[in-house]
Amino acid sequence: xxxxxxxxxxxxxxxxxxxxxxxxxxxxxxxxxxxxxxxxxxxxxxxxxxxxxxxxxxxxxxxxxxxxxxxxxxxxxxxxxxxxxxxxxxxxxxxxxxxxxxxx
Amino acid sequence: xxxxxxxxxxxxxxxxxxxxxxxxxxxxxxxxxxxxxxxxxxxxxxxxxxxxxxxxxxxxxxxxxxxxxxxxxxxxxxxxxxxxxxxxxxxxxxxxxxxxxxxxxxxxxxxxxxxxxxxxxxxxxxxxxxxxxxxxxxxxxxxxxxxxxxxxxxxxxxxxxxxxxxxxxxxxxxxxxxxxxxxxxxxxxxxxxxxxxxxxxxxxxxxxxxxxxxxxxxxxxxxxxxxxxxxxxxxxxxxxxxxxxxxxxxxxxxxxxxxxxxxxxxxxxxxxxxxxxxxxxxxxxxxxxxxxxxxxxxxxxxxxxxxxxxxxxxxxxxxxxxxxxxxxxxxxxxxxxxxxxxxxxxxxxxxxxxxxxxxxxxxxxxxxxxxxxxxxxxxxxxxxxxxxxxxxxxxxxxxxxxxxxxxxxxxxxxxxxxxxxxxxxxxxxxxxxxxxxxxxxxxxxxxxxxxxxxxxxxxxxxxxxxxxxxxxxxxxxxxxxxxxxxxxxxxxxxxxxxxxxxxxxxxxxxxxxxxxxxxxxxxxxxxxxxxxxxxxxx
Numbered sequence: 001x002x003x004x005x006x007x008x009x010x011x012x013x014x015x016x017x018x019x020x021x022x023x024x025x026x027x028x029x030x031x032x033x034x035x036x037x038x039x040x041x042x043x044x045x046x047x048x049x050x051x052x053x054x055x056x057x058x059x060x061x062x063x064x065x066x067x068x069x070x071x072x073x074x075x076x077x078x079x080x081x082x083x084x085x086x087x088x089x090x091x092x093x094x095x096x097x098x099x100x101x102x103x104x
Numbered sequence: 105x106x107x108x109x110x111x112x113x114x115x116x117x118x119x120x121x122x123x124x125x126x127x128x129x130x131x132x133x134x135x136x137x138x139x140x141x142x143x144x145x146x147x148x149x150x151x152x153x154x155x156x157x158x159x160x161x162x163x164x165x166x167x168x169x170x171x172x173x174x175x176x177x178x179x180x181x182x183x184x185x186x187x188x189x190x191x192x193x194x195x196x197x198x199x200x201x202x203x204x205x206x207x208x209x210x211x212x213x214x215x216x217x218x219x220x221x222x223x224x225x226x227x228x229x230x231x232x233x234x235x236x237x238x239x240x241x242x243x244x245x246x247x248x249x250x251x252x253x254x255x256x257x258x259x260x261x262x263x264x265x266x267x268x269x270x271x272x273x274x275x276x277x278x279x280x281x282x283x284x285x286x287x288x289x290x291x292x293x294x295x296x297x298x299x300x301x302x303x304x305x306x307x308x309x310x311x312x313x314x315x316x317x318x319x320x321x322x323x324x325x326x327x328x329x330x331x332x333x334x335x336x337x338x339x340x341x342x343x344x345x346x347x348x349x350x351x352x353x354x355x356x357x358x359x360x361x362x363x364x365x366x367x368x369x370x371x372x373x374x375x376x377x378x379x380x381x382x383x384x385x386x387x388x389x390x391x392x393x394x395x396x397x398x399x400x401x402x403x404x405x406x407x408x409x410x411x412x413x414x415x416x417x418x419x420x421x422x423x424x425x426x427x428x429x430x431x432x433x434x435x436x437x438x439x440x441x442x443x444x445x446x447x448x449x450x451x452x453x454x455x456x457x458x459x460x461x462x463x464x465x466x467x468x469x470x471x472x473x474x475x476x477x478x479x480x481x482x483x484x485x486x487x488x489x490x491x492x493x494x495x496x497x498x499x500x501x502x503x504x505x506x507x508x509x510x511x512x513x514x515x516x517x518x519x520x521x522x523x524x525x526x527x528x529x530x531x532x533x534x535x536x537x538x539x540x541x542x543x544x545x546x547x548x549x550x551x552x553x554x555x556x557x558x559x560x561x562x563x564x565x566x567x568x569x570x571x572x573x574x575x576x577x578x579x580x581x582x583x584x585x586x587x588x589x590x591x592x593x594x595x596x597x598x599x600x601x602x603x604x605x606x607x608x609x610x611x612x613x614x615x616x617x618x619x620x621x622x623x624x625x626x627x628x629x630x631x632x633x634x635x636x637x638x639x640x641x642x
Contacts, residue, residue: 012545031290043498047551048543054226054553055205055258058295060385061185062256078292078386096227100548 004028006037007086008049011095019095021086022046034069034076034087038099050098051076066090067099109187111172111180112445117159121166123174131155134178134444136620140636141334142411142439143580144596144622145276145615149418150437152618154444154452161451168194179445183384187447206232209262209556210481211239211270211427212473218270218426219471222481226553229546231482235473237465240420240457241267241429242450245410249561250512251505253407254283254297260557261564263433267414268563272422273602275435276412277564278572278582281442282514283408284340285309287401288356298388299361299403300340304331305374307363309344310400311352317359318343325637326630334443335633338581341405342629345514348404358404363395371396405514409446411438411581412571415600420457423602426464430457436598436616440580488555493538497554500535504528504561512568517586521573528566536562566608567601574599574610578629589626596622 003025011019024041035058038051056065058077065076068088076087093101115129134155139146162180166172170190172182195202208223212233220235246261247253264274285300287293299307311317318327322343330339344359354360363371371392375381381389395401413435420428430453432446437453488497511524536559541551577591578584597612615622627635 012547014545014547031292033291036291042550043502047496047498047541048545048549050545050548050550052548053257053550054207054557055256057256059256080290080292097545097547100227102227 002028004037004081005084006041007084008038008041008098009086009088010049010098011089012097013095028081032081034067034074034079034081034085035065037081037085038076038087050096050100052100064104066104109182109184109447110445111158111162111165111182111448111451112178113158113162113180113448114155115178117155118162118174118178118180121159121163123180124176126177129178132619134158137640138444139439139620140639141443142441143590143632144592144620145279145439145579145598147418147436147439147598147616148618148620149616150416150453153418153456154437154448157452157455158448161448161455165190165451185384207262207553207556208234208266209485209560210266211424212477213270213424214471214474216271216424217471218424220473221266222473222478224485224552224556227548229549229552231485233473233478235470236426237468237470238426238428238461240461241414241427241433242431242454242457244432245413246561246564247407247410248557249505249565250407250508251502252286252288252295252404252509254286254295255408260560262556262560264414264567265560265563267422267424267427267429268567268601268603268608270424270427271603272424272427273415273600274413274564274567275415275598275600276439276571277435277568277601278575278599279411279435279440279580280407280512280568281337281409281411281581282341282405283337284344284405285361285403286406286408288354288358288404289402293386293391295406296386297406297408298383298386298391299401300336301383302363302374303340303361304336306366306370307361307395308365309340309403310360310362311347312354312360313352314360317347317352323630326633329633329637335441337408338441339633341514341581342583344403344405349515354402356402356404358402360400361395361403362398362400364398364400368396407508409442411435411440411442412568416453416457418456419460420453421460426468428457428461428464430454439615440582485556487537488539488541488552489544491538491540493540495535495538495540497539497541497551497558500531500539501554501558501561504531504558504565508561508565512565512572514583516572516582516584518573518576518584519586521569524569525566525573528562528569532559532562532566570608570610571599571601574612583629589628590632591626592622592624593626 006024007021009019010022052064089099114131114134115126119125168190172180205226208221210222212220225232241263243263244259247255247259287296381392413433414429416434431450511520539555576587577595579590596615
């Protein structure tokens with residue numbers, strides 16, 4: 001099974017002085033979305049990863065799962081993954097933790 | 105709210121608010137249709153309020169500037185995002201405070217009366233306490249107790265579970281509507297109901313040998329009802345589930361939706377309704393191209409709407425003083441099968457419950473919440489941080505959902521339901537208390553959110569499984585393969601769940617009848633539908 005490298009911006013403002021990247025290796029499946037990748041990491045590798053999902057609509061409507069993927073903003077529920085990726089929080093928003101920001 | 109959002113009202117009522125309504129239609133007819141197709145399990149007092157207030161609530165929305173079109177019969181057509189825009193606008197004008205990302209988990213009571221609520225501020229990672237003269241629950245269904253749903257995240261049944269713990273009752277918890285023909289794959293479209301909408305116009309379903317099972321295996325009249333009436337959800341879901349259960353489903357456990365035999369100019373005509381094959385905020389043109397090329401998309405029934413919920417009367421009052429419920433989280437309005445709009449339910453019941461709660465609040469002072477109760481909830485919520493147990497949230501969440509998927513699906517049996525009940529009881533008593541959280545940060549801690557969701561999912565599913573086991577018949581969306589008949593001689597009764605000293609207790613009460621007397625007798629699924637079609641006079 002092929003895998004992809006997923007670089008995720010990690011930041012806990014209560015503990016860290018600034019964000020840093022952590023890289024995970026995730027099994028690749030055709031047409032998987034960024035949300036699938038994050039769910040895989042949370043469920044199988046690192047449950048401490050923070051990304052908005054508990055009230056996400058998964059239908060491109062609520063926009064609460066908005067992140068930056070390879071320098072381009074996009075909804076993680078709808079952005080498909082084709083290879084290695086870097087995931088950052090939306091810029092110019094206050095980071096609550098990792099990819100979760102205040103005000104969207 | 106994610107899909108098209110139709111508002112339903114009777115034709116004469118529509119004419120009364122300036123729409124080109126059908127004067128021959130009436131509130132009585134609308135009520136009759138809802139109750140007949142709800143298999144007479146509806147609380148008729150709630151249906152009366154629904155048909156009575158639908159025109160006034162619709163008029164109000166139109167006056168507030170909602171963009172809509174009118175189908176000339178019974179439906180004002182709009183979209184969830186549009187309703188959201190208009191209602192948000194109105195709440196701003198009224199300077200109503202919103203608290204985002206606060207996950208309320210419990211109600212605070214004083215001598216049995218509800219005096220506030222408590223929950224987790226998800227972003228801050230802190231427990232928050234709210235004092236209130238009255239509380240209205242309007243939290244929708246509990247679809248996310250299932251792994252496959254057409255509903256958004258956040259509908260977990262947390263407030264159903266909170267209401268139960270506080271002493272309120274739930275009703276008709278065995279009644280779950282599944283929306284058929286929901287996309288299983290690709291993941292970016294998973295849970296989307298677009299094929300369910302398309303199949304009303306064109307296309308058909310196939311099992312894995314490429315056979316059109318609906319045409320092959322069902323009476324032509326049932327097929328026509330399935331494709332042209334509000335019975336579509338029920339008939340399609342049952343037929344598809346039977347195909348998958350006998351091993352003729354797709355690899356992902358669904359059936360195939362295809363449009364290859366539809367002439368291209370018919371598709372071009374249909375595209376005018378969805379220009380560029382865009383619907384809501386999604387571009388379906390790649391999917392449509394793929395289907396036009398002769399491929400089929402895998403679709404399956406998905407948990408869609410909960411007819412059951414918190415027991416309320418026609419004023420929106422629960423069995424607890426100070427506690428009200430409105431919309432899908434409440435139960436009884438649609439009986440055993442919803443055929444009229446759940447948006448109208450929100451509008452009508454929301455206004456009623458809000459007014460009742462405000463009137464009650466006038467007679468009350470804000471009470472000091474009981475500190476011991478607050479401490480108990482705080483201890484329960486934070487226990488997973490100090491627990492040494494080895495039960496982890498992601499794995500247990502998967503297990504709970506699998507119980508719902510496997511045993512509380514479209515077609516149920518007593519044997520499986522018994523198993524589900526014992527599994528859920530074991531999870532609630534032995535595993536939930538052992539849940540422990542690895543993540544030390546409290547701010548947006550997904551494990552913490554999941555531990556809370558698991559507990560409410562499991563409690564609500566237990567009420568649903570116990571009710572489904574109790575109801576030894578098939579009625580509407582509740583189908584038992586070991587009790588296939590609808591039994592009007594003994595089962596025109598609602599099943600009520602409540603907690604007594606921490607234990608879930610079930611009882612029944614007769615259906616509330618004010619207008620329409622149900623027929624006596626026992627009917628098969630097909631007989632029931634054919635009878636009802638005759639009663640409705642099509």
